[in-house]
Amino acid sequence: MSISIKDLPDFEYVLPGSAACAGCPSAIALRMVGKALGENAIMLMTPSCAVASIGPLPKSCYSIPVLNVCFASAGASAAGLAMALDALYEKGRLTGEKPTIFNWAGDGGTYDIGFQGISAAAERNDDFIHFCYNNEAYSNTGMQRSGATPIYAATTTTPLGKEVHRKNLPLLMLEHRVPYVATASLAYPTDLIRKVKKAKDIRGFKYIEIHAPCYTGWKFPSSDTVKMSRLAVQTGSWLLWEAEFGKVVLNSPTSLLAAEKIKPAPLEEYIGKQGRYAHLADSPQKEEILAAMEKEIRRELKFMAARAEL
Amino acid sequence: MKKILDTGNAACALAVKAARVDFVAAYPITPQTSVVEKLAGYIAEGKMNAKYLPVESEHSAMSAVAAAAAAGARVFTATSSQGLLYMHEILHYAAGGRLSLVMANVNRAVCAPWCLYVDHQDAVSQRDTGWIQLFAASTQEIYDSIILAYKVTEKIHIPVIVNYDGFLLSHSMMPFETVDQDIIDEFLPPFEPAWRLHPQWGGTFGNVTPAENYAPFRHSLAADIRKAGEVIEKIAREFEKLTGHWHGGLFDAYRTEDAEFFLLSMGSMASEMELAVDILRDKGIPAASIRLRVFRPFPAEELSRLLPDGARLLVFDRNYAFGTEGGVLLAESKAALFNRKDDIKVVGRAVGLGGEDLPADFLAEKAREMMEVLK
Numbered sequence: 091m092s093i094s095i096k097d098l099p100d101f102e103y104v105l106p107g108s109a110a111c112a113g114c115p116s117a118i119a120l121r122m123v124g125k126a127l128g129e130n131a132i133m134l135m136t137p138s139c140a141v142a143s144i145g146p147l148p149k150s151c152y153s154i155p156v157l158n159v160c161f162a163s164a165g166a167s168a169a170g171l172a173m174a175l176d177a178l179y180e181k182g183r184l185t186g187e188k189p190t191i192f193n194w195a196g197d198g199g200t201y202d203i204g205f206q207g208i209s210a211a212a213e214r215n216d217d218f219i220h221f222c223y224n225n226e227a228y229s230n231t232g233m234q235r236s237g238a239t240p241i242y243a244a245t246t247t248t249p250l251g252k253e254v255h256r257k258n259l260p261l262l263m264l265e266h267r268v269p270y271v272a273t274a275s276l277a278y279p280t281d282l283i284r285k286v287k288k289a290k291d292i293r294g295f296k297y298i299e300i301h302a303p304c305y306t307g308w309k310f311p312s313s314d315t316v317k318m319s320r321l322a323v324q325t326g327s328w329l330l331w332e333a334e335f336g337k338v339v340l341n342s343p344t345s346l347l348a349a350e351k352i353k354p355a356p357l358e359e360y361i362g363k364q365g366r367y368a369h370l371a372d373s374p375q376k377e378e379i380l381a382a383m384e385k386e387i388r389r390e391l392k393f394m395a396a397r398a399e400l
Numbered sequence: 401m402k403k404i405l406d407t408g409n410a411a412c413a414l415a416v417k418a419a420r421v422d423f424v425a426a427y428p429i430t431p432q433t434s435v436v437e438k439l440a441g442y443i444a445e446g447k448m449n450a451k452y453l454p455v456e457s458e459h460s461a462m463s464a465v466a467a468a469a470a471a472g473a474r475v476f477t478a479t480s481s482q483g484l485l486y487m488h489e490i491l492h493y494a495a496g497g498r499l500s501l502v503m504a505n506v507n508r509a510v511c512a513p514w515c516l517y518v519d520h521q522d523a524v525s526q527r528d529t530g531w532i533q534l535f536a537a538s539t540q541e542i543y544d545s546i547i548l549a550y551k552v553t554e555k556i557h558i559p560v561i562v563n564y565d566g567f568l569l570s571h572s573m574m575p576f577e578t579v580d581q582d583i584i585d586e587f588l589p590p591f592e593p594a595w596r597l598h599p600q601w602g603g604t605f606g607n608v609t610p611a612e613n614y615a616p617f618r619h620s621l622a623a624d625i626r627k628a629g630e631v632i633e634k635i636a637r638e639f640e641k642l643t644g645h646w647h648g649g650l651f652d653a654y655r656t657e658d659a660e661f662f663l664l665s666m667g668s669m670a671s672e673m674e675l676a677v678d679i680l681r682d683k684g685i686p687a688a689s690i691r692l693r694v695f696r697p698f699p700a701e702e703l704s705r706l707l708p709d710g711a712r713l714l715v716f717d718r719n720y721a722f723g724t725e726g727g728v729l730l731a732e733s734k735a736a737l738f739n740r741k742d743d744i745k746v747v748g749r750a751v752g753l754g755g756e757d758l759p760a761d762f763l764a765e766k767a768r769e770m771m772e773v774l775k
């Protein structure tokens with residue numbers, strides 16, 4: 091499936107008037123997702139920046155029907171909606187093509203409070219796409235740590251830097267043996283759109299996690315959201331891969347990094363631009379910490395490359 | 401119409417099947433379990449044309465049926481005790497969202513400590529979530545209330561809990577009469593909501609809302625649930641006309657003629673209460689039983705109307721309103737009668753907690769204790 095940006099539809103999910111910060115990764119990602127899924131879709135949202143930026147009722151910055159659900163509800167609500175629509179279509183009470191149902195949730199709504207429900211929906215293979223836009227913290231409530239916050243990153247609840255590693259949620263979802271799992275990046279839009287289109291055509295549970303550098307929380311210039319997304323991938327801090335029914339394929343440039351055909355971009359270029367790591371700059375352990383981070387990147391690359399061999 | 405002998409849970413499941421529910425999501429908990437097992441069985445055997453979502457928690461059960469209801473499906477879930485408590489957040493969500501839902505709550509005490517048997521602490525703890533709450537006192541009333549609840553919720557867009565006592569009703573066999581499918585279909589046609597969560601309808605649900613819009617939503621929910629008593633009574637009459645089944649309006653009253661002492665209760669306790677009234681009457685005490693069928697909306701005016709000048713109301717609560725002098729019904733009754741100018745008196749006791757047995761002679765004795773207090 092080759093995707094060309096100029097062939098994408100004009101149709102927009104995010105309308106002018108969104109209250110998101112300028113350069114918000116959620117808004118950028120959702121625009122791309124809209125181009126892939128089209129108008130016949132229903133979006134469920136958990137409390138997050140993406141909800142806070144809808145704009146107050148009776149207006150909405152999203153052009154498709156939205157169900158705002160509670161924070162831990164994404165997995166069950168999307169499953170219930172998908173199944174209820176199946177029942178109504180089978181009984182002939184609704185006609186036409188069944189809409190695509192998808193969750194738009196943050197890492198808080200996915201990794202932490204919502205994980206139980208999402209894991210259960212994956213295990214049941216319920217028919218919807220769960221998108222996690224991962225900005226590596228609870229942005230909406232002012233940047234508290236989440237299970238997706240990387241080690242050493244400062245947040246308002248880890249002011250000295252996080253002491254433990256993030257979870258590897260895409261990997262956990264993969265091992266639920268669902269039809270489709272993918273990671274994506276704003277800096278690789280055609281890869282992202284291709285993955286969303288693929289997910290749309292598969293019945294069952296699909297998980298797509300989009301890395302979402304948030305300038306407000308990570309503290310970098312608002313014009314650099316996409317640049318930061320690209321550096322995350324080029325340094326190996328964010329890996330691009332997809333898996334159909336458990337068969338993992340690494341996507342470029344992650345595949346090239348794993349095969350050592352290209353060298354990772356220097357990690358300092360990525361984290362050095364982010365205020366959340368500023369405390370590392372004058373730490374006496376800076377070199378040690380950077381070395382440990384690079385080692386972890388190599389470990390994850392190796393791990394995923396080996397997982398792709400299965 | 402067919403008379404059968406079965407449990408309260410079986411009556412509940414048969415009513416859900418007869419209501420042609422589209423979607424069920426549930427999580428097992430004693431004593432609710434056999435309701436959802438039966439429904440899963442009906443669906444698997446093709447006896448019921450619905451989808452069953454075996455969720456991993458009650459928070460998820462309510463999240464699933466709420467979203468399904470937003471799409472305009474007729475939905476059902478059932479729970480008890482901890483499960484109902486675990487749903488609390490989504491109970492508010494469903495009522496605030498004016499979703500049409502029916503849930504059975506098989507009443508059971510709450511933890512700690514663990515206790516499997518009946519009291520009403522689970523239900524009364526959800527008092528202010530905006531749900532209508534009915535309390536049934538027999539298998540027949542469970543069956544009829546479930547069907548009635550769908551008619552009510554689809555008319556006024558307020559979700560309904562049908563409560564019935566764990567084990568005493570859920571697991572004991574009693575004869576009841578099922579209603580012919582064609583009569584139910586006439587009473588309860590397919591749900592056609594004005595709006596569905598679907599691209600053909602458009603719209604956004606549950607958006608961030610400023611006070612000027614939020615407050616009117618809440619005021620209208622408050623006003624509509626107060627009016628629900630009338631709707632419930634009217635629909636119960638309609639059901640009676642089709643089936644002959646009648647369990648009382650908002651209250652089920654017993655031997656109220658010339659009564660001075662009114663013994664107020666909810667749920668299955670009322671049948672022993674009627675026997676207690678007989679015991680008291682035999683001793684020359686003018687007692688009556690009034691059983692509250694509709695806990696939410698609380699029928700304050702009807703209660704006052706039932707009680708003559710100078711009446712003595714003896715309240716039997718199967719729950720506590722902690723931090724007050726007794727249970728929730730006591731506080732509600734006092735509030736309901738506050739504006740009375742006569743010397744009406746109200747007293748209450750919390751009894752039957754955690755399934756404590758409530759035979760008629762015990763209830764009669766409790767009533768006499770309360771009468772002493774009022775002297």
Ligand SMILES: Cc1ncc(C[n+]2csc(CCOP(=O)(O)OP(=O)(O)O)c2C)c(N)n1
Pocket residue numbers: 137138139140161162195196197198199200225227228229230231236
């Ligand atoms: C049950 C519950 N607990 C807490 C909150 C408060 N809350 C709203 S959004 C949010 C954080 C959201 O984080 P995430 O899902 O990562 O989305 P982001 O804000 O980062 O976009 C929190 C804690 C809530 N709405 N509900």
Ligand code: SF4
Pocket residue numbers: 110111112113114115116139143225229230304305306307
């Ligand atoms: S804080 Fe971050 S995620 Fe939230 S709206 Fe701003 S840029 Fe977007």
Ligand SMILES: [Mg+2]
Pocket residue numbers: 196197198223224225226227228229236
């Ligand atoms: Mg986040």
